[in-house]
Amino acid sequence: MKYFAVPVAILALLLGLSLENARRIDADTGRWLRAVEAATNTAERDDWAGARSALHNVRSDWERRKPWLHIVTAHDELEAADALFAEADSFAQEHDMAEFRAAAAELAVQLRIVSDMQQLTLRNVL
Amino acid sequence: MATAFARTILLYVILMVGIRVMGKRQIGELEPIELVLMLLISDLAAVPMQDFGIPLLNGVVPIITLLSLSMLLSFFSMQSVRFHRLVCGNPTTLIKDGVIQQAAMRRNRFTLDELIDELRAQGVTDLETVKYAVLETNGQLSVLLYPADSPATPRQLGKNVKDDLSLPTVLINDGHVMKNGLKDKGLDLAWLERTARAHGFRGIHEILLLTVDGTGKVLCVGKEDRA
Numbered sequence: 001m002k003y004f005a006v007p008v009a010i011l012a013l014l015l016g017l018s019l020e021n022a023r024r025i026d027a028d029t030g031r032w033l034r035a036v037e038a039a040t041n042t043a044e045r046d047d048w049a050g051a052r053s054a055l056h057n058v059r060s061d062w063e064r065r066k067p068w069l070h071i072v073t074a075h076d077e078l079e080a081a082d083a084l085f086a087e088a089d090s091f092a093q094e095h096d097m098a099e100f101r102a103a104a105a106e107l108a109v110q111l112r113i114v115s116d117m118q119q120l121t122l123r124n125v126l
Numbered sequence: 127m128a129t130a131f132a133r134t135i136l137l138y139v140i141l142m143v144g145i146r147v148m149g150k151r152q153i154g155e156l157e158p159i160e161l162v163l164m165l166l167i168s169d170l171a172a173v174p175m176q177d178f179g180i181p182l183l184n185g186v187v188p189i190i191t192l193l194s195l196s197m198l199l200s201f202f203s204m205q206s207v208r209f210h211r212l213v214c215g216n217p218t219t220l221i222k223d224g225v226i227q228q229a230a231m232r233r234n235r236f237t238l239d240e241l242i243d244e245l246r247a248q249g250v251t252d253l254e255t256v257k258y259a260v261l262e263t264n265g266q267l268s269v270l271l272y273p274a275d276s277p278a279t280p281r282q283l284g285k286n287v288k289d290d291l292s293l294p295t296v297l298i299n300d301g302h303v304m305k306n307g308l309k310d311k312g313l314d315l316a317w318l319e320r321t322a323r324a325h326g327f328r329g330i331h332e333i334l335l336l337t338v339d340g341t342g343k344v345l346c347v348g349k350e351d352r353a
Contacts, residue, residue: 006194007201010190011194018130018131021128075178124132
């Protein structure tokens with residue numbers, strides 16, 4: 001029975017961890033996306049200090065989760081998101097609304113990619 | 127992580143089916159379960175080792191998944207003969223009563239040249255001397271000759287033979303004492319030292335191999351470079 005129970009337990013554990021990881025990253029990403037959108041709305045109101053502060057908060061949250069993301073996600077995708085955070089911040093500093101909006105949209109897409117890569121979907125599997 | 131897990135299961139199943147469809151000829155010594163495991167694990171281990179941009183977990187999760195799947199398949203194979211046959215296939219008789227089973231050869235994509243090669247490798251040159259040739263599930267060919275063409279055993283000749291066959295136990299391996307072997311045989315280091323001196327050696331360190339069998343027969347081989 002041991003030869004049945006051990007592999008089944010390992011497979012169940014791996015599946016459980018994978019699904020929990022996907023769920024948590026999805027929740028984190030949802031929070032980051034809402035915050036990036038809020039930063040864009042703040043910038044639209046010409047409150048650049050508020051926009052930068054909101055962006056800074058998202059980035060801090062992102063940095064806290066990054067060690068785990070490095071363990072489970074391709075590093076290229078994380079570096080791309082890092083670059084977009086920096087880009088959005090520099091446009092916010094220059095008060096360039098058009099470029100900031102574009103960078104924020106790109107950042108949102110990149111964050112969604114990081115999350116999507118972890119989801120157990122037919123599209124990912126195939 | 128979840129994608130890697132699901133993909134691994136999918137790839138394992140695809141490869142297992144592929145190997146089974148290819149037939150036993152492609153396997154060669156390994157059972158399908160083992161072959162698929164070896165094929166996948168070697169590659170999975172190499173990728174995160176070479177590419178530092180890929181998390182180590184992306185290699186580790188599939189490897190653990192594969193090992194678990196392999197253990198599960200082995201378990202089900204032991205539990206059910208039908209399942210074992212489904213996964214590993216059945217042995218196929220390629221020669222029966224000296225007659226080549228052409229349909230079985232075609233089914234296994236086993237060519238006549240390969241059959242002759244295999245028979246020759248086993249010291250058989252005359253096809254008519256073969257009673258059975260069986261293609262095993264691990265791809266090996268088992269050849270059984272007609273009794274008239276096989277070496278006669280003492281039993282067939284009605285002779286009584288003393289049973290003096292016993293497995294030798296290694297007690298010294300390249301100058302190192304095998305303590306478990308010594309314990310199993312109920313011997314000690316003092317006996318080893320005495321045996322070494324009796325064979326003209328100054329000590330255990332000068333001996334390459336020392337074995338003792340069930341009848342107490344000692345084989346002692348010295349090192350070439352002993353001073």
